[in-house]
Amino acid sequence: MRRRIVVVSWALAALLGGALLPASQAAGGLKLRAQAPLYTDSKGAALTEPEGVAFGPESAVAVSDTGAGRIVTFRMAPEGAQPVAEYKLAEVPYPTRMEFTSKGDLLVLDGKSRRIARVSSSGAFRGFVELPAAGAPAVRSFAVDRQDQLFVLDVSVPRVIVLDAAGKLAREIALPAGRTFFSDLALDPRGNLYLIDSLGQQAWVVRTGTTEAAPFGGSLAQELEFATSLAAADSGHLFVVDQYGDGIVILGPDGSFQGRQGTMGVREGFLRFPSAVAYDPAGTLLVADRDNNRVQVFAIAR
Amino acid sequence: MRARLTVAFVLSALLAVSAAAGQTDEVKYKLKPGAKGKACLSCHAQFQETMKQAFIHTPVKAGECSDCHSPHASSHGKLLAADADKICATCHADIVPAGAKSAHQDAVDGQCTKCHDPHASANKDQLLASGSALCFKCHADVGKSIEAAKFKHGPIGKSCLGCHDPHASKGAGSLLVKPAPGLCVECHKTDAGPFRTAHLNYPVGSSDCSSCHDPHGSSQKGILWTSVHQPVANRMCATCHYEAASPDALKVKKSGLDGCKGCHSELVNATLALNRVHWPVLDREACLNCHRPHASKAGKLLAAPEIDVCGSCHSDAVRQARESAAKHQPVADGNCSACHSPHGSNTVLLFNAADSTAVCSTCHDWKEHSSHPIGKEVVDPRNKNVRVDCLSCHDSHGSAHKYITWQDKKRDLCVTCHQDFRR
Numbered sequence: 001m002r003r004r005i006v007v008v009s010w011a012l013a014a015l016l017g018g019a020l021l022p023a024s025q026a027a028g029g030l031k032l033r034a035q036a037p038l039y040t041d042s043k044g045a046a047l048t049e050p051e052g053v054a055f056g057p058e059s060a061v062a063v064s065d066t067g068a069g070r071i072v073t074f075r076m077a078p079e080g081a082q083p084v085a086e087y088k089l090a091e092v093p094y095p096t097r098m099e100f101t102s103k104g105d106l107l108v109l110d111g112k113s114r115r116i117a118r119v120s121s122s123g124a125f126r127g128f129v130e131l132p133a134a135g136a137p138a139v140r141s142f143a144v145d146r147q148d149q150l151f152v153l154d155v156s157v158p159r160v161i162v163l164d165a166a167g168k169l170a171r172e173i174a175l176p177a178g179r180t181f182f183s184d185l186a187l188d189p190r191g192n193l194y195l196i197d198s199l200g201q202q203a204w205v206v207r208t209g210t211t212e213a214a215p216f217g218g219s220l221a222q223e224l225e226f227a228t229s230l231a232a233a234d235s236g237h238l239f240v241v242d243q244y245g246d247g248i249v250i251l252g253p254d255g256s257f258q259g260r261q262g263t264m265g266v267r268e269g270f271l272r273f274p275s276a277v278a279y280d281p282a283g284t285l286l287v288a289d290r291d292n293n294r295v296q297v298f299a300i301a302r
Numbered sequence: 303m304r305a306r307l308t309v310a311f312v313l314s315a316l317l318a319v320s321a322a323a324g325q326t327d328e329v330k331y332k333l334k335p336g337a338k339g340k341a342c343l344s345c346h347a348q349f350q351e352t353m354k355q356a357f358i359h360t361p362v363k364a365g366e367c368s369d370c371h372s373p374h375a376s377s378h379g380k381l382l383a384a385d386a387d388k389i390c391a392t393c394h395a396d397i398v399p400a401g402a403k404s405a406h407q408d409a410v411d412g413q414c415t416k417c418h419d420p421h422a423s424a425n426k427d428q429l430l431a432s433g434s435a436l437c438f439k440c441h442a443d444v445g446k447s448i449e450a451a452k453f454k455h456g457p458i459g460k461s462c463l464g465c466h467d468p469h470a471s472k473g474a475g476s477l478l479v480k481p482a483p484g485l486c487v488e489c490h491k492t493d494a495g496p497f498r499t500a501h502l503n504y505p506v507g508s509s510d511c512s513s514c515h516d517p518h519g520s521s522q523k524g525i526l527w528t529s530v531h532q533p534v535a536n537r538m539c540a541t542c543h544y545e546a547a548s549p550d551a552l553k554v555k556k557s558g559l560d561g562c563k564g565c566h567s568e569l570v571n572a573t574l575a576l577n578r579v580h581w582p583v584l585d586r587e588a589c590l591n592c593h594r595p596h597a598s599k600a601g602k603l604l605a606a607p608e609i610d611v612c613g614s615c616h617s618d619a620v621r622q623a624r625e626s627a628a629k630h631q632p633v634a635d636g637n638c639s640a641c642h643s644p645h646g647s648n649t650v651l652l653f654n655a656a657d658s659t660a661v662c663s664t665c666h667d668w669k670e671h672s673s674h675p676i677g678k679e680v681v682d683p684r685n686k687n688v689r690v691d692c693l694s695c696h697d698s699h700g701s702a703h704k705y706i707t708w709q710d711k712k713r714d715l716c717v718t719c720h721q722d723f724r725r
Binding site: 039040046047048049067093094111112114138140155156157158177181198199225226244245265266267268273290291292293294 | 558575576577578579581582584585586615616618619650651682684685686687688694
């Protein structure tokens with residue numbers, strides 16, 4: 001219902017020439033201004049159902065062009081993102097979530113095998129990450145911190161498996177079980193680990209130096225439908241992607257709901273089943289706008 | 303002296319209060335001697351017949367009509383002394399105990415007269431009908447399924463109240479007077495030979511009986527639920543569980559997906575080879591997130607009707623579908639799997655065909671008729687990377703508009719793309 005009401009209101013706003021991402025509620029002090037989206041690779045081929053996006057060193061951007069089974073890289077520039085290269089890897093037929101390491105290499109989750117592949121900055125497959133953990137992990141997502149520690153979200157238990165930069169098991173973080181389904185995790189520069197529970201409609205945090213997940217703010221049941229991705233800003237804000245509700249919910253550093261932006265649509269600025277989000281400290285948010293076959297670029301404005 | 307006077311004052315005050323509280327109609331309304339119980343009936347003659355009923359509400363019997371009615375004036379219907387949904391609780395306050403684990407909604411809502419006649423009836427507790435017939439007036443589906451069942455659970459023939467408390471249950475769900483299996487073993491002696499034989503000597507005495515049995519009755523032998531897992535039907539518990547003599551007899555040999563893979567390897571392998579696996583398949587519960595391991599009321603051993611199983615996670619989608627004025631028939635029928643493949647798929651949204659158009663084509667032969675151009679060659683004017691397909695105009699789960707279109711077809715739908723024609 002929320003989707004349809006907002007479609008109408010944003011359609012009116014669009015007619016009046018609005019430049020901001022359609023907002024169903026003011027997002028606190030933060031606003032997302034739609035920029036030119038990423039539509040094609042360097043050869044003009046269209047993106048197809050992208051499900052992953054990442055910012056890297058030196059303005060690098062990588063996109064999991066999932067529907068086409070390839071990785072497409074871009075370089076952010078003042079005049080907009082420029083396509084750089086495309087890689088199709090036999091070992092990664094269905095790339096989804098992705099992250100850069102501090103050295104500029106890529107870690108890419110293959111949705112088909114649910115394994116994390118190491119891919120060099122030149123697009124060469126460097127093997128899969130081995131998970132030295134008990135059971136049969138079902139990797140849903142992962143995050144990398146500035147020391148190249150790898151935080152792997154295993155929904156089979158659920159838990160977060162933490163590997164050090166050398167790939168050795170550093171620790172495991174147990175997550176609340178029961179009526180929960182954790183879809184994504186993100187790290188802020190201080191090392192706080194955030195998670196989003198799609199079923200419980202609740203953000204969680206594992207603060208630096210602690211081992212237990214605690215609710216981050218209140219229930220988001222009234223604010224979103226089914227969240228599947230999140231990104232943490234340097235300021236402590238969280239950007240939570242409501243995939244089924246076609247919007248982005250912004251939480252303050254204290255977990256408070258600060259607003260919701262975006263709604264379902266096809267034109268630029270609208271979203272259709274957004275799948276992933278990446279944050280650039282320079283003030284840009286990238287959203288893998290899956291069913292619109294593009295990556296949307298939003299400038300974060302106060 | 304002062305102390306004695308104080309005690310006397312307190313005692314007399316208490317007596318006065320208790321006397322006021324216990325005032326009869328005679329005192330309260332200064333009725334003429336002998337008028338009690340007759341004053342009302344002198345006009346309400348039909349109550350002469352009521353008074354002949356076998357079971358009469360105590361205040362009615364005592365002629366204390368004013369326990370429930372204000373004889374002169376009232377702000378409530380039927381001159382009741384309080385709201386109709388609160389009047390009974392003035393005496394029967396504990397009918398739904400605090401902290402009850404389950405409660406009959408009508409009892410909570412004070413809708414006592416749905417089951418009871420407030421004055422009198424031919425049935426105990428002034429019930430409107432006797433035995434299960436009263437319950438089946440509302441719970442008709444249960445009544446029908448029991449009637450159709452080849453094997454009926456014995457107590458059902460007498461009354462639902464053998465197992466259920468009609469008002470509330472402090473310690474059990476489903477208004478059960480006791481939680482299962484405690485309730486069941488009151489009749490079924492688990493150490494007796496026939497019980498042990500029927501359960502292949504597995505120590506199921508403290509298990510949840512309703513994981514296999516329909517407590518009302520069914521057409522399956524042993525009143526098993528309609529949909530029975532093959533190993534249960536074949537009495538081959540050891541397919542999944544350890545042997546009956548084992549100390550871990552009730553534990554499964556393998557848990558999660560591995561447990562089901564032994565028999566369903568083809569399905570499991572095919573699912574795991576897909577681009578996208580429905581995530582619940584991969585967690586610790588795996589198949590049991592949606593299916594029952596022994597028997598189920600729903601088909602395919604689903605834990606509940608399909609739309610309820612899906613809606614337990616995708617509640618917003620199901621709510622939208624249910625609340626939409628224009629409904630898509632498969633959704634209205636609760637048949638999510640008409641379009642989606644619940645285990646996994648090679649497509650986004652777990653479609654059970656190559657893309658959304660192919661899904662729609664399984665029912666709608668749009669190619670046979672003239673239609674708006676759709677397909678891989680037709681670029682959506684709103685987004686150069688999107689092609690026009692069925693979902694460009696239709697909301698497959700339901701919408702407020704005829705033909706489940708996103709917008710009103712007469713005014714807004716077409717000009718969403720064809721903006722030149724917008725007025």
